[in-house]
Amino acid sequence: MLPKTENFKRGAAETLADPIIQESMEAVYNGFHTNRQSAGAATEGWDDQRDRGRAIKEHTIANLDYYLNMLADNVDANGGNVFFAPDSAAASEYILNLARDRDVKTVIKSKSMVSEEMSLAHEMEAVGIEAVETDLGEYIIQLAGEAPYHIIAPAIHKSQDQVAEMFKETTGVDPGDTPEELTITARGMLRETFQRADMSVTGVNFAVAESGSIVLVTNEGNGRMCTSIPRVHVAVMGMEKIVPSIQDLSMMLRILIRSATGQRISSYVTMVNGPRRDEEEDGPEEFHLVIVDNGRMRLLEDPKLREALYCLRCGACLNACPVYRKVGGHSYGWVYPGPIGAVVSPVLSGLKQGKDLPFASSLCGACKEVCPVRIDIPNMLLHLRNEVAEGPSESRGSGRMERLGWKAWRFGNMKSGRFRRGGKMANFLGRPFARDGMFRRLPPPLSGWTRSRDLPLTTSTPFRDRFKKRRQRGEG
Amino acid sequence: MAITGREAFLGRVRGALSKSAGVPEPDNATHLGLTDEDVSAAASAVRREMSDNADALVDAVAESAATAGWKVRRVASPEDAADVVAQICVDAGVSNVLRSDQDVFNSVPVDAALAAQGITPSVATVGQAAQDVPGLKQAAFDAEVGITGVDYAIAETGTVVLHPREGLSRLVSLAPGRHIAILNRGDVLPSLDELFTLERSDYNAGEIEGSMNLISGPSRTGDIAATIVDGIHGPFEVHLVIVG
Amino acid sequence: MTDQLAQKQRPQRVQLFVTCLVDQFKPEVGESVVNVLERLGIRVDFPEGQTCCGQPAFNSGFRNDAAQVARHFLDVFDATEGPIVVPSGSCGAMVRNYYGDMFEDDPAEMERAKRVGERIYEFTEFLVDVLGEDISALGLELDDTATYHQCCHLERELGVDHQPRELLEQVKGLEMLPMYRSEVCCGFGGTFSVKFSDVSTAMLDEKLDNAAATRASTIVAGDTGCIMHMAGGLHRRGSEQQVRHIAEVLDDAATGSTD
Numbered sequence: 001m002l003p004k005t006e007n008f009k010r011g012a013a014e015t016l017a018d019p020i021i022q023e024s025m026e027a028v029y030n031g032f033h034t035n036r037q038s039a040g041a042a043t044e045g046w047d048d049q050r051d052r053g054r055a056i057k058e059h060t061i062a063n064l065d066y067y068l069n070m071l072a073d074n075v076d077a078n079g080g081n082v083f084f085a086p087d088s089a090a091a092s093e094y095i096l097n098l099a100r101d102r103d104v105k106t107v108i109k110s111k112s113m114v115s116e117e118m119s120l121a122h123e124m125e126a127v128g129i130e131a132v133e134t135d136l137g138e139y140i141i142q143l144a145g146e147a148p149y150h151i152i153a154p155a156i157h158k159s160q161d162q163v164a165e166m167f168k169e170t171t172g173v174d175p176g177d178t179p180e181e182l183t184i185t186a187r188g189m190l191r192e193t194f195q196r197a198d199m200s201v202t203g204v205n206f207a208v209a210e211s212g213s214i215v216l217v218t219n220e221g222n223g224r225m226c227t228s229i230p231r232v233h234v235a236v237m238g239m240e241k242i243v244p245s246i247q248d249l250s251m252m253l254r255i256l257i258r259s260a261t262g263q264r265i266s267s268y269v270t271m272v273n274g275p276r277r278d279e280e281e282d283g284p285e286e287f288h289l290v291i292v293d294n295g296r297m298r299l300l301e302d303p304k305l306r307e308a309l310y311c312l313r314c315g316a317c318l319n320a321c322p323v324y325r326k327v328g329g330h331s332y333g334w335v336y337p338g339p340i341g342a343v344v345s346p347v348l349s350g351l352k353q354g355k356d357l358p359f360a361s362s363l364c365g366a367c368k369e370v371c372p373v374r375i376d377i378p379n380m381l382l383h384l385r386n387e388v389a390e391g392p393s394e395s396r397g398s399g400r401m402e403r404l405g406w407k408a409w410r411f412g413n414m415k416s417g418r419f420r421r422g423g424k425m426a427n428f429l430g431r432p433f434a435r436d437g438m439f440r441r442l443p444p445p446l447s448g449w450t451r452s453r454d455l456p457l458t459t460s461t462p463f464r465d466r467f468k469k470r471r472q473r474g475e476g
Numbered sequence: 477m478a479i480t481g482r483e484a485f486l487g488r489v490r491g492a493l494s495k496s497a498g499v500p501e502p503d504n505a506t507h508l509g510l511t512d513e514d515v516s517a518a519a520s521a522v523r524r525e526m527s528d529n530a531d532a533l534v535d536a537v538a539e540s541a542a543t544a545g546w547k548v549r550r551v552a553s554p555e556d557a558a559d560v561v562a563q564i565c566v567d568a569g570v571s572n573v574l575r576s577d578q579d580v581f582n583s584v585p586v587d588a589a590l591a592a593q594g595i596t597p598s599v600a601t602v603g604q605a606a607q608d609v610p611g612l613k614q615a616a617f618d619a620e621v622g623i624t625g626v627d628y629a630i631a632e633t634g635t636v637v638l639h640p641r642e643g644l645s646r647l648v649s650l651a652p653g654r655h656i657a658i659l660n661r662g663d664v665l666p667s668l669d670e671l672f673t674l675e676r677s678d679y680n681a682g683e684i685e686g687s688m689n690l691i692s693g694p695s696r697t698g699d700i701a702a703t704i705v706d707g708i709h710g711p712f713e714v715h716l717v718i719v720g
Numbered sequence: 721m722t723d724q725l726a727q728k729q730r731p732q733r734v735q736l737f738v739t740c741l742v743d744q745f746k747p748e749v750g751e752s753v754v755n756v757l758e759r760l761g762i763r764v765d766f767p768e769g770q771t772c773c774g775q776p777a778f779n780s781g782f783r784n785d786a787a788q789v790a791r792h793f794l795d796v797f798d799a800t801e802g803p804i805v806v807p808s809g810s811c812g813a814m815v816r817n818y819y820g821d822m823f824e825d826d827p828a829e830m831e832r833a834k835r836v837g838e839r840i841y842e843f844t845e846f847l848v849d850v851l852g853e854d855i856s857a858l859g860l861e862l863d864d865t866a867t868y869h870q871c872c873h874l875e876r877e878l879g880v881d882h883q884p885r886e887l888l889e890q891v892k893g894l895e896m897l898p899m900y901r902s903e904v905c906c907g908f909g910g911t912f913s914v915k916f917s918d919v920s921t922a923m924l925d926e927k928l929d930n931a932a933a934t935r936a937s938t939i940v941a942g943d944t945g946c947i948m949h950m951a952g953g954l955h956r957r958g959s960e961q962q963v964r965h966i967a968e969v970l971d972d973a974a975t976g977s978t979d
Contacts, residue, residue: 009916016922027702029901055505063500065489072482084485136708137699153699160701179703187708194709195617210508211679221650221695221710227687228646229613239489246676247507247515250668261698264544265633265668268710269690271675277686281601281645282609293485301492322905326922360916362909362923363779365876382779382821389781398781406777410785413740413771414792423744438955448917452924453952456745463738463747467754467766 001119001147003349004333008356011331018328021157025325028156033319035262036370043258053255054373056248057310060209064300067209067242068291074212078274080287088118088294095120095201095234098288099129102232104199110216110223111135112203113313114236114292116148116335117348120201131201132193134222136186143170149329150337151315152260157328190222200226200284204237205312206252207289209244211273214289217257219267227272233284235272239291240309252312255372260314295348304383308343310373317367317377323360332357339367339377343384351387355397358384416464426458512680519677522670526662533664536631538718544634545693545706546657546716557719558589561623561656564715566593568654570620573597574605577643580625580658584719597623600648616647622711624649626659628674629716632667635692636716639685649691655711657691661720731850733763735797737806737840740772741944749944752971753807753843759977760847760854764805769796775814778822779910787822794819794832797839803850804836807843807967808943809874816840817877842874843967844942848883859976860891862969867899867936869906869927869950869963871943884942884966891973897934901926908949924953932961939963 015021040046060067072082085091091114099107107124109115109131121142124131133142137154141147143166148154155163160179167175167185175185202223206215214235216223227233243252249271257266276283299305318324318338329337333354334345342361346354358381367377388397412422433439438454441447449455490496502509510518526533542548551557561584565573573590575581575597590597598605598615600622605615616622624644628637636657640646649655665671671690678684695710706712734757738750754764773793778786793815797804806812819833847855868888874880888896907913907923914920928950931939941947941963950963 012916012919016918024702031698031702052505055503059500059503059505062493064493065486065495065497066500068489069482069486082482084481086485086488134709135699136697140699153702155699156702158700160703163700179700180705182700183697183705183708190709191617195613211676211684219696219698220708222708224646224650224689225709228640228650239485244506244508245510246679247510247669247672250672253668264540265635265690265692267545267691267693267696269692271688271690273684273686273688275686277641279642280640280686281642282612283640283646283686291485293488297488297492300489322907322923322926323916323919326919358781359912360919362872362905362907362912362920364872364905364909366872366903366905369876379821382781382818385779385781386783387781390784403782406780406782406785409777410788413774413789416769416771419740419771426744438952440956445914448914449952451917452921452956453913453949454955455952456948458744459747461747463743463750464766464768466747466751470751470754 001116001335003345003353005345005349005354005357007333008331008360011333012327015328015331016326020159021328024157024159025328028150028153028319029325032153032261032315033370036259036316036319039258039262039264043254049251049255050372050374053252054310056243056252057373060242060244061240061300061306061309064239064242067244068239070209071207071212071242074210075274075289076212078212078287080212080274080289083288083290085290085292085294088292091236091290091292091294092118092120092123094290096123096127098232098234099124099199102199104129104232106193106197107131107199107201108134108194108197108226108230109138109200110202110218110226111138111154112201112236113151113335114203114238114294115201117292117294132190134190134194134225135218136183136220139186139190140166147330147335150318151313153315194225194229197230199232199234200230201234201236202226204235204241205256206249207237207242208246208249209242211246213246213271213273215249215253216270216272217253217266217268218270221268223270224268227270228283230284232286232288233272233275234288234290236290236292239293239296256312256314259312259316259370259372298347299344305343305347305380307375308340308380310375311340312372314372316370316372320366320370322364322366323362327360340375343377343380346384351384351391351395352397355388358388420462420464423458423462424460427460430457515673515677515680518673522665522673525670526665530662530664533631533666534661534718537629537634537664540631540634541629541716542634546634546714548716548718550718552720554584554719557658557717558585560717561586561658562589562593562595564656565590565595565621568621570654571595572619573621573623574600574615574619574648574652575623576625576645576648577601577604578625580660584658586623600645601643612645613647616645616651619652621654621656622648622652623656623658626657626663628671629659629664630668630671631664633692635690637671638689638691640687640689641685646687649689650710653707653711654713654715656715656717659716659718661718730854731762731803733765733802734846735800735802735804736764736766737770737797737804737811738766739806739808739811739944741948742807745948746944746965749807749965749967752965752967753805755971756858756967756974757805759858759974760851765800767796767800773811773814775811776910778814778818783822790819790822790833791829794829794836797836798832802839803841803846804839805841805843805846807965809842809871809878809880810943810945812840812842813873813877842878842880842942844883844887845878845880848886855887856890857976858970858974860970860973861893861975862891862973863893864938865895865897865936866938866940866969867897867931867934868902869899869931869939869941869946870903871941871946872905874942875903887966887970888940891969894973897936899934900930906946906949908946910945913949924949928953928957928959932959937961938969940966940969942966
């Protein structure tokens with residue numbers, strides 16, 4: 001998927017004007033977020049486990065070369081194949097060649113954000129391979145020809161009527177209209193596809209370095225279908241999704257799942273240690289692990305942004321974010337929406353193009369508060385804002401007037417006398433335009449404020465004057 | 477020798493981290509630093525706890541499994557368990573029943589109990605239900621009920637753990653609309669921590685299976701109108717029959 | 721701890737950092753802070769050279785400009801002694817949590833930032849955590865209904881969560897009405913409110929609707945930025961509801977003193 005991170009403001013305005021989406025976005029707070037809060041409170045040692053989870057990620061990312069090498073060795077030892085892809089094009093090429101070589105007709109996909117980066121389903125369809133998303137939400141947005149709206153709930157923005165309409169177009173029969181009826185319809189549509197699939201592409205929630213295993217977390221069971229039925233299983237992972245030991249999984253699964261949906265555990269957790277064993281009844285004959293960079297090195301090399309690679313993709317920061325809930329997932333313009341997307345997307349797509357994203361936050365800190373591994377998203381946004389404002393010209397996105405404006409602000413704040421006179425001047429100049437001490441309309445840039453809020457006039461007697469008077473009167 | 481993809485990639489990682497190749501300093505956060513002996517001793521302790529504390533653990537999993545969405549039945553004897561399994565099939569009005577080929581069916585007489593109800597289960601292995609893997613797949617998708625044993629259950633999460641292997645198809649607990657799992661007292665682990673301790677110990681001993689599934693309730697989705705619905709791809713109904 | 725020791729550790733004198741917004745837009749908040757502290761027998765100094773902490777530029781990415789203003793702030797306050805009380809979670813967090821980020825390459829300034837940062841107390845944090853039991857001497861009493869809005873930086877950056885609520889609960893006659901989603905941001909976010917006006921407005925509308933649903937006559941909050949934002953929205957709506965800084969409410973409610 002090509003980044004369109006430059007369109008944030010337009011996307012936000014469109015979403016704000018869409019009552020269906022505004023209504024559906026309430027569910028991310030009232031459902032996911034509220035459940036996450038209860039799950040955390042009900043988990044013994046919750047905060048300690050988050051600390052330990054963070055420490056594991058910190059250690060693993062700091063030694064990523066070592067653990068990637070160990071992972072690749074062990075996947076090999078298990079009889080699997082590893083491909084290291086510097087970018088999404090290389091990853092796609094490897095998978096398409098593999099599909100052609102193995103005479104693959106139908107590919108089933110389970111949810112994988114990395115494969116969204118690659119637009120893999122599109123690429124496959126383009127060369128005549130049927131590629132079907134099997135996570136129900138992903139399936140819906142594939143029918144709609146859209147990008148995911150949310151990391152764990154890709155079709156959260158679609159109403160059941162919209163889904164019913166799409167299913168009707170696809171099947172030609174009445175799919176029903178309740179979520180239950182629509183789910184049964186989708187079950188029928190996808191079961192047939194599962195049975196004839198000869199290759200699967202899945203994501204990876206965790207890869208275990210010491211054993212060459214991958215772990216998939218799903219509720220629907222499509223991940224299990226993908227790792228049970230086709231001849232060939234390809235797992236695609238961002239290079240950061242790694243833990244050193246099998247024993248690290250229990251805690252990581254706990255913090256991931258409870259942060260994502262608030263469940264104690266998802267319906268299914270699947271661990272794959274290579275292709276099927278000879279004596280097994282069924283399962284894929286081939287296992288391939290594709291490890292993708294696709295811009296992640298830029299996060300890795302900047303110590304201020306490195307912790308973005310600790311992300312478990314649970315979506316908790318989206319659910320907690322008051323901005324995400326208003327602007328929706330597509331406004332962010334790339335695969336990763338919400339607070340973590342506001343960090344990752346501009347870095348992966350180019351900061352100049354995505355310069356609005358780091359600013360599209362009130363810095364309320366709700367994301368950091370809920371993150372299972374305590375990623376300091378506000379601090380990274382501030383760092384990126386600094387790059388945009390003062391960075392080298394290739395990444396700089398600030399205007400000349402803006403830079404001059406802050407110079408003037410600085411000048412006014414370097415001496416208290418100047419500061420005081422500035423306030424008095426503003427009071428004097430503004431007074432004729434204010435009513436009851438409030439402005440209803442101001443010119444840019446303050447017009448943004450007065451669109452919906454009145455702004456008070458600065459006071460004619462600032463606190464410092466009142467304090468002085470008070471002391472002169474001998475109070476206190 | 478040409479630089480392979482892996483070497484070039486790892487080189488870029490080292491460049492980004494400004495570090496050279498080498499073994500990292502030990503770190504207490506990850507369990508990787510534990511020795512094989514540590515892990516093996518921990519695994520033995522887990523096995524002891526499973527047996528010493530079996531009563532409390534089985535009580536706990538009965539409760540957590542129900543919370544996770546299993547329909548839980550506790551019975552005193554293997555014969556009772558078989559009868560419960562047969563009754564579930566009768567109540568569901570099904571006749572196409574598939575079971576795995578696990579040890580549990582030697583002690584729990586499921587086949588006989590089903591036969592008494594006029595149901596003949598197929599055994600989900602290549603050579604029995606079907607002659608090849610595609611045939612087995614067809615049998616699993618056609619079946620209305622899949623019956624398996626349980627390798628471990630987990631009290632913390634209400635989870636049934638299955639390792640697909642000879643005799644245990646990946647699909648028998650997945651493709652049919654209903655799954656019945658038969659759990660023996662003594663196979664219950666306190667939490668996910670103990671499960672992964674045992675898995676690691678097996679891995680160290682070269683005994684880990686090709687894959688593992690943790691099953692915690694029915695297949696579920698919330699992808700339409702944020703409404704939770706059971707039974708999207710996997711079973712819509714799951715039963716846990718606890719023996720002893 | 722003996723009473724004598726407690727007495728010794730209780731500060732007699734504090735430095736007030738009133739913040740630029742209070743100084744220029746809401747001076748009555750600063751007066752209330754002084755009134756409350758003085759009732760508790762604390763001598764308040766106001767270092768005259770103070771202006772702004774630098775947060776507006778820092779949050780907008782202009783760290784060079786922000787660092788200059790931060791240096792000025794340190795010049796002013798490092799020349800004083802004792803606790804620095806600030807009636808704002810946001811400005812308090814700027815000094816305590818973020819000054820260090822600007823002076824990574826300047827160890828001397830970093831040292832100064834750390835030293836001053838350790839002296840910073842948000843107003844309610846100072847009252848509850850430092851003065852503790854003494855505040856009962858205020859004899860708080862007010863016949864009103866109010867609801868509390870959790871300001872984000874106060875709550876999440878400084879971790880001042882229970883202190884404001886404890887203070888409000890001590891006010892006899894003040895009926896506190898719970899607000900749905902009290903913890904959700906009002907949409908201010910400094911220049912965010914101007915740059916992303918429509919998003920900020922949507923957040924404010926949600927907040928004001930939730931506040932209106934409490935039917936409280938007063939929304940109480942702890943940060944002047946958020947207060948101006950909500951007050952601006954209420955004024956535009958023509959709402960009867962008012963939004964006040966917690967210092968103003970405590971000042972109104974105080975009937976007693978330690979004098």
